[in-house]
Amino acid sequence: MSQFYTVSWFSAGVSSAVATRLAIDSYGVDEIIYIDIEDQHPDSMRFVKDCERWFGRPITILRSPYGTVERACRAAGWINGPRGAACTRLLKKRVRKEWERSNAHHNLRYVWGLDADEAARAERIADAMPQFEHLFPLLDHASGNGMGKAEAHAVLRASGIKRPAMYDLGYHNNNCIGCVKGGMGYWNKIRLDFPEVFAARAKLERIIGASCIKGVFLDELAADAGRHGGPIVDECGIFCEIIGIEPATERLTGGDQLTADTTQPAVAQADAKPAEIAQ
Numbered sequence: 001m002s003q004f005y006t007v008s009w010f011s012a013g014v015s016s017a018v019a020t021r022l023a024i025d026s027y028g029v030d031e032i033i034y035i036d037i038e039d040q041h042p043d044s045m046r047f048v049k050d051c052e053r054w055f056g057r058p059i060t061i062l063r064s065p066y067g068t069v070e071r072a073c074r075a076a077g078w079i080n081g082p083r084g085a086a087c088t089r090l091l092k093k094r095v096r097k098e099w100e101r102s103n104a105h106h107n108l109r110y111v112w113g114l115d116a117d118e119a120a121r122a123e124r125i126a127d128a129m130p131q132f133e134h135l136f137p138l139l140d141h142a143s144g145n146g147m148g149k150a151e152a153h154a155v156l157r158a159s160g161i162k163r164p165a166m167y168d169l170g171y172h173n174n175n176c177i178g179c180v181k182g183g184m185g186y187w188n189k190i191r192l193d194f195p196e197v198f199a200a201r202a203k204l205e206r207i208i209g210a211s212c213i214k215g216v217f218l219d220e221l222a223a224d225a226g227r228h229g230g231p232i233v234d235e236c237g238i239f240c241e242i243i244g245i246e247p248a249t250e251r252l253t254g255g256d257q258l259t260a261d262t263t264q265p266a267v268a269q270a271d272a273k274p275a276e277i278a279q
């Protein structure tokens, strides 16, 4: 039994899924936690359920009582700024901190899905939370210089799990639809793919009096502004063989009470209580 209580903060993204699976195999993981936001693409919950089968265990699902990006931004009175996004703080960070408060008796060790290109971000996470141990299975992967995004996509594909729909729509991650941290090209893509979300965020900006993109309100954004790269294409590599990946169906266990229901979370935990907006 490890001296640590190891928790994977699963984001329902591809890198996070592969990092979680690697951590299960290499270190052991005591709990996998996904913080759900109503603005996620509905396919995210299908992906969560598929990953439960791949991981061979249920995923704990936490939710903020604010629920949506819009409610969080309205409550905070701002959207995005030098100190980060209001929704990140209220919908994710606060939920994690409340979980940490109720689990302070554990010697916590966290698993993060940062990849080979995100070493600086990983360092910032470790510096920001020195009270915990941190694992970065993709960065530390023994196959060479760590595992990049394309390799992580290839590993997931080899598992037989379909990646979340947002990637196939051409987005680089499975963030909320209409992520307030997006740039001009991102927003012009959202305008085309999810016009109702674009319109709702544009309205929100005017209500709050602040913009997502610095200095440009969405209802003034030129339709040809910015660029958004194409979908991530799986790299034809040897990573799957290196880590001995198994198809998701081979990880099924009888005792984890996994269900085929893709509309409901397997484990819904009590929401955090709204409190002051603080770092």
Ligand code: SF4
Pocket: 037, 039, 069, 085, 087, 088, 091, 092, 175, 176, 178, 179, 180, 181
């Ligand atoms: S993914 Fe984007 S919109 Fe969603 S909580 Fe994070 S910053 Fe906000």
